[in-house]
Amino acid sequence: MTRKGDxxxxxxSGTVASPIGPLVAIEDETDALFMVEFADCAxxxxxxxxxxxxxxxxxxxxxxxxxxxxxxxxxxxxxxxGFLRTLPVGLDGTAFQNEMWTALREVAPGETLAYGAFAExxxxxxxxxxxxxxxxxxxxxxxxxCHRLVGANGALTNYGGGLERKRWLLDHEARxxxx
Numbered sequence: 619m620t621r622k623g624d625x626x627x628x629x630x631s632g633t634v635a636s637p638i639g640p641l642v643a644i645e646d647e648t649d650a651l652f653m654v655e656f657a658d659c660a661x662x663x664x665x666x667x668x669x670x671x672x673x674x675x676x677x678x679x680x681x682x683x684x685x686x687x688x689x690x691x692x693x694x695x696x697x698x699x700g701f702l703r704t705l706p707v708g709l710d711g712t713a714f715q716n717e718m719w720t721a722l723r724e725v726a727p728g729e730t731l732a733y734g735a736f737a738e739x740x741x742x743x744x745x746x747x748x749x750x751x752x753x754x755x756x757x758x759x760x761x762x763x764c765h766r767l768v769g770a771n772g773a774l775t776n777y778g779g780g781l782e783r784k785r786w787l788l789d790h791e792a793r794x795x796x797x
Contacts, residue, residue, distance in 0.1 A: 627676050628646065629676050629679070630680075630681040631679070631680055632682045632683035634654075635691075636691065637786075638656075639658060639783070640657040641655065641656055642656075643691075646708055649687065650706040650707055651758060652708045652757065653667075655779075656778075656780075656783065659759075690702055690705050694760070697790075705761055707758055707761060714752060715752045719758070722753070722763060723762055728792045728796070730766050733749045733753070733775075736749055750767075
């Protein structure tokens with residue numbers, strides 16, 4: 619169901635396989651992704667779900683992720699690293715977070731940016747810390763490619779799924795970005 623008046627938005631939670639661990643994906647009934655997180659990151663998922671479900675706007679049930687999402691993730695992990703850009707997303711953050719997450723989807727696979735450089739790209743040169751905070755709140759791991767933001771010196775910085783996965787994702791995208 620879609621949100622109209624007092625009606626809730628129905629969400630479906632399912633699992634998608636990946637070479638670096640299963641992903642839990644949550645979609646609405648139009649197949650827009652609302653959350654994607656590595657299955658072993660239960661704390662991050664629980665916080666996100668608790669906040670969303672407590673609002674009463676959403677109703678969650680277990681099920682299967684759409685074929686389109688499964689195919690897009692399979693293509694991405696098979697080397698078509700730009701394929702996740704085709705997936706619709708349902709952003710549910712603040713206006714700033716939604717702006718930042720939308721812009722982050724435009725960072726090309728294989729490209730990394732320092733937080734400050736990304737803030738400049740957004741036209742908000744003094745917002746590097748706010749960018750970092752919004753990046754850490756990203757509920758759409760891999761799809762909104764927060765792993766592409768790095769420290770000022772190019773060093774890997776925090777990643778909710780772990781730095782090993784961040785390195786794997788960056789290496790994977792660098793390997794296939796020109797394909």
